[in-house]
Amino acid sequence: MRILLVNPNSTASMTEQAHRSAERVAAPTTLVEAVNPTTSPTSIEGHADEAMAVPAMLAEIRAGEARGIDAYVIACFDDPGLGAAREIASGPVIGICQAAIQVAMNIATRFSIITTLPRSVPIIEDLVDAYGAGHRCRKVRSVDMPVLALEEDLAHTEEMLVREILRAKQDDGAEAIILGCAGMSELCDRLKLRTGMPVIDGVTAAIKLAEALVGAGYSTSKVGAYDYPRVKSAAVARPVDAVA
Amino acid sequence: MRILLVNPNSTASMTEQAHRSAERVAAPTTLVEAVNPTTSPTSIEGHADEAMAVPAMLAEIRAGEARGIDAYVIACFDDPGLGAAREIASGPVIGICQAAIQVAMNIATRFSIITTLPRSVPIIEDLVDAYGAGHRCRKVRSVDMPVLALEEDLAHTEEMLVREILRAKQDDGAEAIILGCAGMSELCDRLKLRTGMPVIDGVTAAIKLAEALVGAGYSTSKVGAYDYPRVKSAAVARPVDAVA
Amino acid sequence: MRILLVNPNSTASMTEQAHRSAERVAAPTTLVEAVNPTTSPTSIEGHADEAMAVPAMLAEIRAGEARGIDAYVIACFDDPGLGAAREIASGPVIGICQAAIQVAMNIATRFSIITTLPRSVPIIEDLVDAYGAGHRCRKVRSVDMPVLALEEDLAHTEEMLVREILRAKQDDGAEAIILGCAGMSELCDRLKLRTGMPVIDGVTAAIKLAEALVGAGYSTSKVGAYDYPRVKSAAVARPVDAVA
Amino acid sequence: MRILLVNPNSTASMTEQAHRSAERVAAPTTLVEAVNPTTSPTSIEGHADEAMAVPAMLAEIRAGEARGIDAYVIACFDDPGLGAAREIASGPVIGICQAAIQVAMNIATRFSIITTLPRSVPIIEDLVDAYGAGHRCRKVRSVDMPVLALEEDLAHTEEMLVREILRAKQDDGAEAIILGCAGMSELCDRLKLRTGMPVIDGVTAAIKLAEALVGAGYSTSKVGAYDYPRVKSAAVARPVDAVA
Amino acid sequence: MRILLVNPNSTASMTEQAHRSAERVAAPTTLVEAVNPTTSPTSIEGHADEAMAVPAMLAEIRAGEARGIDAYVIACFDDPGLGAAREIASGPVIGICQAAIQVAMNIATRFSIITTLPRSVPIIEDLVDAYGAGHRCRKVRSVDMPVLALEEDLAHTEEMLVREILRAKQDDGAEAIILGCAGMSELCDRLKLRTGMPVIDGVTAAIKLAEALVGAGYSTSKVGAYDYPRVKSAAVARPVDAVA
């Protein structure tokens, strides 16, 4: 099967990093393609960034539809445009936040999430509630680093994350940790090793979840809210500048 | 004060209708301007429509910022891009769904909402939960009419709504009704008269709520998740076609 | 329009202070009257105080009805007797706690509340839940000062509040602060200035919300639980001593 | 031990009826006294009635304290003034609604409540939520009879209740029924017999629960929100007319 | 009446300790019998222990049914097999966790629970939610002692509990404390004395609650989920080794 991993931001190095993580776990019969738009913000750190990124992300998904992609993974922990993507795609669309939370709920009774900036904490908390894990999530923590700073100095990022994970284990009573940014994906294994905690990377979780749904023959319901968008009467379409 | 009412869809007649409702209730010292983008879908009936409309809506808000608008009203019952709008605007931003629900929670113990298409029902239910009114909302109902059909035959639309309101009163035990689409705004008074039920139009609720916040000196907090978007390093920005 | 601000406790200085705050924000066309009963407890710091204060408060509202008041504000952060007041009044009744929370939910994603005594914290937490803001409220804090002590030494009260607000900002991740007692109203602006946080005073929020509802033509639903009280067969009525 | 059953309304026949139910189940060593004020509304059917009744109810409890009552039962299904009563009493105070719900949660997984007037339904629903039984309560139903009408024609009242109970069994999937008004107490056994459903009367539940708490040595915590009311500086106390 | 207190673990000293607590509060007309299986784990500290203990516990209940027991108390704070027990017994079955929580909700607005091992904390938190006390429970704490260690050095156990209770009072704002293990039962009175906090022992709470239900004539509903187990076609029954 063919899975399209879409990084909604325009930073190619992040796409590549996520692609590597995805390919490490993908089944032999799965082909993972990875793309990012060029017109969206370089990172997504808030509601406005999400909004500006989503149309370009949807364009990538439409392109994927045209070439027969079986399933999609949105590789941004805000799961931006998840509902919109589910409407336009025929195959299932998995958000890495939802996937990580679903894995966590199978392997632990309580978990904490560690994300990048403090301003992202409420956004992720709201997703946790929307996905029904409010009672299971101990805390959403932040290492107070911008998304693009993660890959500047991987060793430093690793230290920051180790420290925060150990706080989560000690103070929150967390039994598992979710990495709250696609950009942390490549550090997942080292973090497990160094902290002794199960650490969940939404990218790998989502790729396998996508394989699972396709493999079991489950696809987005077109009955109801995820139906294809209604065709409207002709709209006057003029390009809009997607940069904030 | 100056309030900008933004209709996120591109149908000017809907903008005009909402503008009339807004001006009927605005204070003498309030100037209500009303705009809609030209590049967004002609109506918003689902997640994808929302996503495609929001960037153009944000552009209108940025333009409003440039000319000193004091507060904004998003005149679409999905409250699309509300968080994004609150990030980029300095003044408060009110969504008509949230406003209507807040009014309802002051004047009744239980209410029902009547919207256009069935596919919009889960979207609105999720908003009700997000706004904390899950226990107060009896039911979200649909008259099964597309948004743009509302104004085709106002008499017919009125009949459909009266019928649904009476069902809500009889079967749900609703004490107040919220109109679940900006396009129903102009029928509000007639519906009150014909059904004897309090009927809440989010447009008028939002305009007055915007006046209230500005009048009391309350504006969006720039501490945290609604802070202005972070300035990113230069993004490669190319126009993206906003039409689905 | 005419708004009656009712302070349910019998301390006139608190009524005057709230009246000043109200008049600072009221529209030019709004006349704010302020009253307090003489037979209720001097301050409301618990369930029993609330209970003893409410009948006298309702008497003030009935008197207001007799002279054509358009809307009422209950100026006590416990929102005591809110449902009862909504039953007997024809115009809308706003509680300052509900109003403050509704403002907070429009301008921030997370907020904390600071109130007077520790014993009031659970009461306010329950109101937060009742008003649907449980997920948005980070913490209800207390400066451990009796209500009447607030105005003894305003400078000291201000220090206590500044300290608690900074803790809320630092430790709770609050994006806005709600003052949890009508008696803190006059310090609102200074607190904003000194802390750099949006600080919400329920009195001003409620006055403007009352104006908003009346201005938009929304009034308490008389269908259902807020209907006028049923007329009973003649009751044997003898005065009851309202002092605890 | 001595339990004081307080009927907050002023209708002596209802007090006597509740007293008979209480005495039927009380332990041999328990003395049940029953009182009602004379100055409160003749029935409690809404928020305003509750508010007007509570001070007189508290006066009865204070009188009980003076003569060494061990525990109190508030015999009105709205549990009016429960928090206030818990503050002023040294012994435990049980509300018949909370007691009935606690019994139901021990003997069934799902239950429905049947009360008097439709306007009381939201009030009781909110109590169900406050007592944490929201997920267990299938429905709060109403036989649309005023409280005082219950005892006018007991046979008719019984028919109405039987019919509603059978609907609850059939349509709600209820496994137990709670009688939502103290005035239904005397019909409890006949209703069980005729419907084959477990039927819970809050009066008997509360009397036994009060015995249980006193017997086990558990009393209201005076640490926190149920502490005795703070003594205030001298209030100007003048009688207030308690009749709505 | 005859109440059977079943300790699901196989440690007789714990059964005796619980029996003593029960008898201290039981009514003169109540006979409390206490048993424990011999084939279950020596203590219950996790899901697997619960699972291995429940069949033997149910066997004790069936034996109780054979000799006419009126009600049952499950003396393990995990309330293991509570639903199963309610199915097979004719009389009511009370779990000590549910009983303790119900008492707490009558005597305080907020409480904390103190249990044995950290691994039991999520299990108890989930019970708190299931019993509807999520908003009332401040925190579930652990003294990090295995169940069987409690009785090794009672003085030491008492110190650990006093320390944790004072933390709960100071840091959680708890108004009452629930002892989160049947094995703490005998220390209840001393803990009350030393800390000045209301301390609730589920064993005594459950015994009295069982008396209350039987005394009021309320028994498990056999309509629905607690009905007697369906009789199946002949099963091939062979003994299974209950030791993990």
Added chain:
Amino acid sequence: MRILLVNPNSTASMTEQAHRSAERVAAPTTLVEAVNPTTSPTSIEGHADEAMAVPAMLAEIRAGEARGIDAYVIACFDDPGLGAAREIASGPVIGICQAAIQVAMNIATRFSIITTLPRSVPIIEDLVDAYGAGHRCRKVRSVDMPVLALEEDLAHTEEMLVREILRAKQDDGAEAIILGCAGMSELCDRLKLRTGMPVIDGVTAAIKLAEALVGAGYSTSKVGAYDYPRVKSAAVARPVDAVA
């Protein structure tokens, strides 16, 4: 990888049916083994059945551990003993109810569940809440057929299910259907075809989810509540008769 599908009841035909469903979707590199105990009830239709089945189910899992099974699927829609299984197994354990719900939450906004007997409905509703899908699940329905009756007349069972699915689509607004019993597994594809609704079979969902977790390297956290059971001092172990 090797997955052990454990049917907790003792009916081999059900195990075989589930095995066939599992093998239809398993990856080529996955070996699915299927077992059922011989000493557990022939079907699981309530809490007592669950309790009697779990120890024997755990024994199968321990045997699986001994032979190096990578992951387990509990093939009973009550997810009995899920926590216990997660404690004793090293690899992940998936319950078919949790798996089905997680799939549903990825492909629809609202779904309904159809199970066998009415008495199972509250049990499943509680699982839905525990798994955080309370707001997404429209209704848990029952076709009022005992578990073992499902395979007596497959055509009849199919008719019953089709009818109930169409009701769920029509009346509940369900966008997807979950089959609420492992015994319905083999009808899944036919039901999809006949109703046009996405129908989710927990068995296939769980097998693929197990593959996903193992493939991504995620396993049950042994930090906290799912840690291996503590080793106790020697217990006196005697066989216990597992038949209810």
